[in-house]
Structures are given as structure tokens and as C-alpha cells.
Amino acid sequence: MIIILRESATEDQITHVVERVQSLGLQAHLSKGTYRTVIGVIGDEEQIRSAPLAAIPGVAEVVAVQPAFKLASRTAHPEPSVIEVGSGKNVARFGGGHVGMIAGPCAIESAERLDKIAGAIKKAGATVLRGGAYKPRTSPYAFQGMGEDGLKLLREIGDKHGLPVVTEAIDPRHVELVAEWADMIQLGARNMQNFVLLTEVGKTQKPVLMKRGMAATVKDLLMSAEYVLSQGNPNVVLCERGVKGFDNACRNMYDVCAIPQTHELSHLPIIVDPSHATGRPEMIPACALAGVAAGADGVHIEVHNCPEDALSDGPQALLPEQYAELAQQIRKVAEAVGKTI
């Protein structure tokens, strides 16, 4: 940590900062320039971080040298992590040159529908089946999901088609149940900073799909991943799904830049979800390909065989045949950037 003092800081204030740092059991290395003094602070990182050094009179700024997300950071783990979802021969991989392909309906609605969609996406090359059993809806009057019955259907149909399954947990009380039926637990954008939920999911060893909150920075996302990692679960896949923007042309604002930024800061894989990012089927293919070209470790797409009849997110769903065409294009772009599905 580096403490930068104000130009106007007095000698008494500088001495006080040094004494305060030393009283915390930390070392202070003073460096006096013509106009400003800076103090390098050395010692236990967590203690330095929790000390309110910026509140000391005369201090202009406190700059961290190491990121607070130490387990998620590249510094801690220079090689990219590869996260495996599923078991046996139906394993999907994310990261380190592997592009995972998650697809399926927004919500699990019925066995027949899920079965049709799962068959189609498997044929197209998807590697993970998605479907929400607990839906975090903006309106309390909207379809809230099939709950436990939905989890069982997802498991059954995933197994039938040889696809590992991912579904969202929205309540810490459901984590055990979701972990029992799913291969991967999704943490939705609305819950990215539900720290109780993150901690519960971190206690399992299940791979986690962590979506970026709609007003969260990439560093906020990495701090949320740190909650899961710090509980002993290293299997986190991040997801860029758009943030709130000022333009209502799309549902959200797709941030492709988040992909190289995440790769620079972290070893964790990051995938893209152009379905929720754009909310518009005609824009999903271009944004999916842009994500893979920018280095995304996977693509998450909502697919429905009858979008006009869907109980959730119908207007943004791709038809199975549209997904099949997109999956072929994704494969070509992935190969062009040296990756495999």
C-alpha cells in the first residue's frame, strides 16, 4: 500500500501518519519529493487494507499495490484455470483454450419442451444444458419457476441427452437442493452481491456460473468470485451479461471489453451471455462472435422452440435452427483464435 500525502501536509501531520502506521505494527518507508511525500506501507496485507489510512489528516490518497481479490487474481495464479462441468464423458470445459457452450430455455417449463430443446442444442454442439427452476423475476406476478420439480426434470433430461446441467440458486436455503440436482450453480446478476448466497455456494465444490451484476464493475465481479473462492470452492466461471446503459436500443449494454480486462486481472474463465446483454435475437449472433473473438471462454445462449409461448424471456430466445447456425460460426471463430469447443 502506498500513502500519498497532500501537498499541504505539515511536518506534524507526516510524523503523525508514520506513527499511526507503526502503531498498527506496520512498517513505514518515507520518501520526500519536492512537492509531495509518499509513504510505502509494508506488513500484513489484510491488516493494511482494513486500517482506515485514508482518514488520517494530511493523506490525499491510499493506493493498493496488490488487488483485494487475491485468490481470483492473476498474481496468485498466473496460468488460466480450466473449469470442468459434469462428469464421465459428458464433461464441458471452460478456460485455458476451451470454449464451453451453454444453451437452453430461460425457464424449465415442461418435460416435453425441455426435451425438444435439449435434443436440438445437443445436436448443434452445446456442451451444457441450462434452464431456470427458480426464476428471479422483476415482477412478483411473473412466472417464478417450477422449483424442485423443475430441478428433477432438468437432471433427467440432461442425462437423457448426455448434457451436464446448470441452473440458478436464488436463495441460500436452496443451495443444497440445487447442488444435489445440478452440475453447475448459476448465481444471477441480481444476486452477484448477495454475500450470504455466495458464501453458501462457496461451501459446495460445485462449479459456479457467476453473472456480472448490472451495475457492477469487473473488479466488483472479481470480489464476488473471491467470496466463493475464499470458502474453498475454486470452480468459478464468470459471465458478462451486459450492464445498465443509457440507450434503450438493447436490454442492456454489452461490455466486450470486460473479457480482456478479466483475463488481464484474473485466471478465472469468463464467458459471454449475449441473450441477456442484448435482449434481441437479431443481435445475439454478432455479439456472441465478438465475445469469442475477444477471448471469451464460452457462450451462453437462451434457446426456445416456441418463443412466443415461452413463460420467461421469450422475446430474446433463439430458435433451435438459429442456434445451430450460430454454433457453427462460433466454432469457426474459436478455431481462428486457437481454441476448441
Ligand code: PEP
Ligand atoms: C437467466 O440466466 O435467465 C437470468 C435471469 O440471467 P441474469 O441473472 O443475467 O439476468
Ligand code: MN
Ligand atoms: Mn433469462
